[in-house]
Amino acid sequence: MKVTLISIPVRDQEEALKFYTEKLGFLKKKDEPLGGGNRWLTLVSKDWPDGPELLLEPAPNHFEPSKVYQNALKEAGIPWTQFDVDNVDSEYERLKDLGVEFSVKPTEAGTVKYAILNDTCGNYIQLVQYL
Structure with missing residues (x-):
């Protein structure tokens, strides 16, 4: 058994696509219409x-x-959820320069x-670097 898909609820798929690709650097893999303006x-x-x-899941718009x-x-x-990064400090600076807001600055724990x-x-995402 292995994980092949993780879902993140988003309220606007197009805005989420822009944020996750243009700011976080992910690549679009699938984009299939599902009807009603929703997409896989x-x-x-x-x-x-x-x-x-x-998966940028539009669930909050359809499931209370x-x-x-x-x-x-x-x-x-x-x-x-959390995304692993090689260097939290450099990602923090890179993303801040792109206008990304943080609720917690780089912190050691x-x-x-x-x-x-x-x-x-609609979500907070944690970036983690293993020391």
């Missing part, structure tokens, strides 16, 4: 194009419990350094 929209890491796909859960996580300051960013689509 997946991304992959430019460093791991054959790795797991990231998804929206409630997404809002509750964000209000509590809890990241939806035991064997990791992390920062938490706002993906502008």
Whole structure:
């Protein structure tokens, strides 16, 4: 068994696509219409194009419990998921220069350094560097 897809709820797929590709550097892999203006929209890491796909899921627009859960996580300051990076400090600076907002600046915690960013689509995302 292996993970091949992870879903992130987004409220606007087009805005999410711009943020995740133009700011975070992911690559679009699949973009299939599903009807009703929704798409099966997946991304992959430019460093791991054959790795797991990231689905930009429009669930909060169609399933109220998804929206409630997404809002509750964000209000509590809890990241939806985490992305590993080689250097949190350099990613923080690069993304800040692109206008990305962070709720937590690079912080060491035991064997990791992390920062938490706002993906502008309803989620906090944690960046992690293993020390």
